[in-house]
Amino acid sequence: MGVEQLRPYAWKQERSPYAxxxxxxxxxxRSILLSSATRLDRPLRVLEWGSGQSTLSFSQILxxxxxxxxxxxxxxxxxxxxxxxxxxxLRRPDSLLRYVDRNHTAHGPRxxxxxxxxxxxxxxxxxxxxxxxxxxxxxxxLDDYVRYPTxxxxxxxxxxxxxxxxxxxxxxxxxxxDALVLLHDAWHxxxxxxxxxxxxxxxxxxxxxxxxxxxxxxxxxxxxI
Numbered sequence: 001m002g003v004e005q006l007r008p009y010a011w012k013q014e015r016s017p018y019a020x021x022x023x024x025x026x027x028x029x030r031s032i033l034l035s036s037a038t039r040l041d042r043p044l045r046v047l048e049w050g051s052g053q054s055t056l057s058f059s060q061i062l063x064x065x066x067x068x069x070x071x072x073x074x075x076x077x078x079x080x081x082x083x084x085x086x087x088x089x090l091r092r093p094d095s096l097l098r099y100v101d102r103n104h105t106a107h108g109p110r111x112x113x114x115x116x117x118x119x120x121x122x123x124x125x126x127x128x129x130x131x132x133x134x135x136x137x138x139x140x141x142l143d144d145y146v147r148y149p150t151x152x153x154x155x156x157x158x159x160x161x162x163x164x165x166x167x168x169x170x171x172x173x174x175x176x177x178d179a180l181v182l183l184h185d186a187w188h189x190x191x192x193x194x195x196x197x198x199x200x201x202x203x204x205x206x207x208x209x210x211x212x213x214x215x216x217x218x219x220x221x222x223x224x225i
Contacts, residue, residue, distance in 0.1 A: 010206035019054035031222040043068035047156035050163020051075035170194040
């Protein structure tokens with residue numbers, strides 16, 4: 001499927017209950033995560049650039065299916081993080097909230113260690129560089145936010161790119177040679193210069209793109225929903 005077949009703002013017709021995306025794209029990501037877990041004999045590792053409802057919803061789906069996982073989510077807007085994610089995550093067993101700038105970690109209740117959400121937050125404010133008068137926010141320092149995952153010991157199985165600096169995040173994710181990388185809002189032309197960094201790739205769903213080093217990883221994508 002090519003980019004010309006994507007449906008920009010498809011979520012406006014029928015929004016997913018899982019995230020700020022179309023219902024079909026939400027179901028596709030749900031299916032990808034569950035099927036990825038069935039091929040592993042260890043916990044599924046997911047990396048997400050851009051926290052939000054997706055963090056809460058997709059990790060809860062994995063928990064409800066008793067999938068063992070470690071979900072790492074990165075967010076740059078502390079006010080949003082504290083308002084929209086922290087209250088829920090602090091009620092969930094085995095959740096960790098890492099405030100990187102403060103070198104502080106908050107914990108949810110102790111659980112059995114099977115369903116871990118590790119949410120990392122920087123304090124860079126609400127960045128909306130696409131709004132008139134806020135163009136200077138494009139130069140906000142998000143280097144740590146982009147580079148942090150490549151400094152960790154374990155590579156993710158699935159990567160979701162759905163926050164700021166998506167081109168840079170896509171390029172950083174090429175370090176994870178075994179991962180399936182998913183980009184949301186893939187119809188935006190200014191993301192496309194980073195897509196050629198992946199030997200295998202395709203556009204699918206309403207607003208999704210998938211990239212991988214191994215073409216066989218794309219064979220595992222679900223049929224259109």
